[in-house]
Amino acid sequence: MLGCDLAGTIGAVKTVELWSAYVAWLRDNAPLAHANLAPPASDAQIAEVERVLGVTLPEAAKLVWRCNDGQRETMIASSRAPAVPCIPTLSFLSTAKVVEVWRVWDELRAGESPAGLADLQSAGRSVFPGKVRPLYTHPAWVPWWSDPTRADYIGLDLDPDEQGTRGQVINFGRDEESHAVFADDLDGLLAILLDEVRSGAWQASRMPYGKDDTIDWFGDPDAHFFNALQSRRPKTDLEIAQERFTEAKRLRAAKQPERALELVAQAWAAYPGFGPALLQLEVDALEDLERWQDADDALARLVARAPKLPQHALRRGRNLLDRLADVALAEAVVREALAVAPTHAELLALLDRVLAAKSG
Numbered sequence: 150m151l152g153c154d155l156a157g158t159i160g161a162v163k164t165v166e167l168w169s170a171y172v173a174w175l176r177d178n179a180p181l182a183h184a185n186l187a188p189p190a191s192d193a194q195i196a197e198v199e200r201v202l203g204v205t206l207p208e209a210a211k212l213v214w215r216c217n218d219g220q221r222e223t224m225i226a227s228s229r230a231p232a233v234p235c236i237p238t239l240s241f242l243s244t245a246k247v248v249e250v251w252r253v254w255d256e257l258r259a260g261e262s263p264a265g266l267a268d269l270q271s272a273g274r275s276v277f278p279g280k281v282r283p284l285y286t287h288p289a290w291v292p293w294w295s296d297p298t299r300a301d302y303i304g305l306d307l308d309p310d311e312q313g314t315r316g317q318v319i320n321f322g323r324d325e326e327s328h329a330v331f332a333d334d335l336d337g338l339l340a341i342l343l344d345e346v347r348s349g350a351w352q353a354s355r356m357p358y359g360k361d362d363t364i365d366w367f368g369d370p371d372a373h374f375f376n377a378l379q380s381r382r383p384k385t386d387l388e389i390a391q392e393r394f395t396e397a398k399r400l401r402a403a404k405q406p407e408r409a410l411e412l413v414a415q416a417w418a419a420y421p422g423f424g425p426a427l428l429q430l431e432v433d434a435l436e437d438l439e440r441w442q443d444a445d446d447a448l449a450r451l452v453a454r455a456p457k458l459p460q461h462a463l464r465r466g467r468n469l470l471d472r473l474a475d476v477a478l479a480e481a482v483v484r485e486a487l488a489v490a491p492t493h494a495e496l497l498a499l500l501d502r503v504l505a506a507k508s509g
Contacts, residue, residue: 164209167339168216174346179353181233182367187243190218194244201248204289204307207316209335219243224297225250226323231358232297236342237351237368237377239294239303250292250302258286272326276385279312281319281328290321293335296375301325303378305335320375331378345377390420394427401430406437425455432464441472452482459493462486466499476506 175183195211222232223240227249235241242250261269273285289308296302301322309317318332332338345351351374356366368374384392397412413431416423428451435444448465455461462482469479480503487496 161208161212164212164336164339165216167336167343168213171339171343171346172217174343175235178346179351179367181353181365182235185220185222185233186217186235186241187219187221189216190214190244194218198244198247202251202288202291204291206291206307207305207335209316209339210291210293210305213335213339214244217241219246223295225295226298226300227253229298231364233365234297234367236294237346237374238297238366238372239374240297242292242295246295247292250295250300251288253300254286255288258288274327275310276327276329276382277312279310280317280330281306281313282308282310283328285326286321290319292322293318294374296322296373299324301375303331303338303375306330320378325375329379329382331382341378341381345374350377386420387423390416390423390427393419394423394430397430397434401434401437406434409434410438425451425461428454436468441468444468445473452486457489459486459490459496463493463495463499466496466503470499470503470506476503479503480507 172183172186175186195206195214199206217235219241220232220235220243222230223243223246224230224232224234225240225242225246232240240246258266270284270286274283275281287306287308289306290302291305291307292302293305294303299322301320301324303318303320306313306317306319307315309315313330314333316334317330318335318338319328319330321328332341350372351368354366354369355363356370358364393412393416397409397416400406400409400412410431413427413434416427428447432444432447432451435441435447445465445468448461448468451461452465462485466479466483466486469475469482480500483496483500483503487493487500490496
């Protein structure tokens with residue numbers, strides 16, 4: 150690092166302090182990555198990025214480039230020549246590489262018909278609705294760090310959705326249709342980066358390359374810094390519910406149905422629209438506890454949620470007949486299910502049992 154222009158602002162000091170601390174860590178812990186950092190970018194190079202992209206870059210981005218203009222050698226999807234990444238498992242893009250990558254995506258957008266572009270854009274979504282525009286690609290998404298082998302990026306969002314912040318850090322690219330916000334600005338991303346490497350999780354290494362070779366690398370070849378960022382962001386309500394669901398399944402398998410039901414309730418509270426699998430788990434745990442009436446209530450909700458799946462009605466009918474001795478309701482449930490699946494052998498056999506119980 151040949152020195153940074155502080156630009157005379159408090160914000161600039163924070164940015165440069167964070168980046169300088171990271172570069173110092175590289176020098177001491179990943180010397181090959183440190184050696185691959187490029188010299189500073191000129192004001193003209195930074196201005197060219199803004200001209201081509203048609204954006205005004207955040208000052209923090211300009212400052213980092215004024216310290217190091219990306220990497221001397223850079224491995225990206227379109228150029229697979231070996232190069233040590235300067236970010237754990239990711240390439241730090243220079244001013245020229247940002248323009249190169251951006252133009253590829255600009256050509257993709259320009260080459261689509263209006264209908265084709267609309268179809269392409271429909272693939273994108275925001276993990277937190279209202280933060281990132283639900284698009285697949287956008288000209289104001291500035292690639293900053295790149296996967297070395299795939300066209301996937303961590304970058305700056307300069308045209309956020311209504312609840313987002315200009316300059317927020319997001320993921321996007323070929324395989325990154327679901328966009329999350331990892332930091333409100335570049336300083337936040339640099340703080341995460343510094344915390345991650347200081348944790349000891351990312352060290353200099355070697356990575357398999359080709360059939361029989363290996364190359365110098367930074368980070369575990371089986372790990373990915375995208376995943377580290379994903380693990381640090383706030384969880385969505387659905388993700389919280391999925392965690393509770395997974396833990397509830399584990400507890401039921403461990404013969405702890407009461408605790409499993411507590412987790413099921415937490416999952417419903419986090420995300421009321423969870424799929425039928427959570428209801429099935431609730432029924433299983435209630436039956437483990439022989440809480441047959443509660444199980445029927447859950448089964449009724451399950452049948453209502455998926456009325457075209459006869460196995461749920463079959464299960465409820467059996468519970469009503471064999472556990473609750475409610476022959477009338479069992480008959481009603483079975484007949485309603487047969488209206489959807491009139492040749493279902495097990496439903497027909499259950500109806501015969503219900504009618505026999507009714508006549509007896």
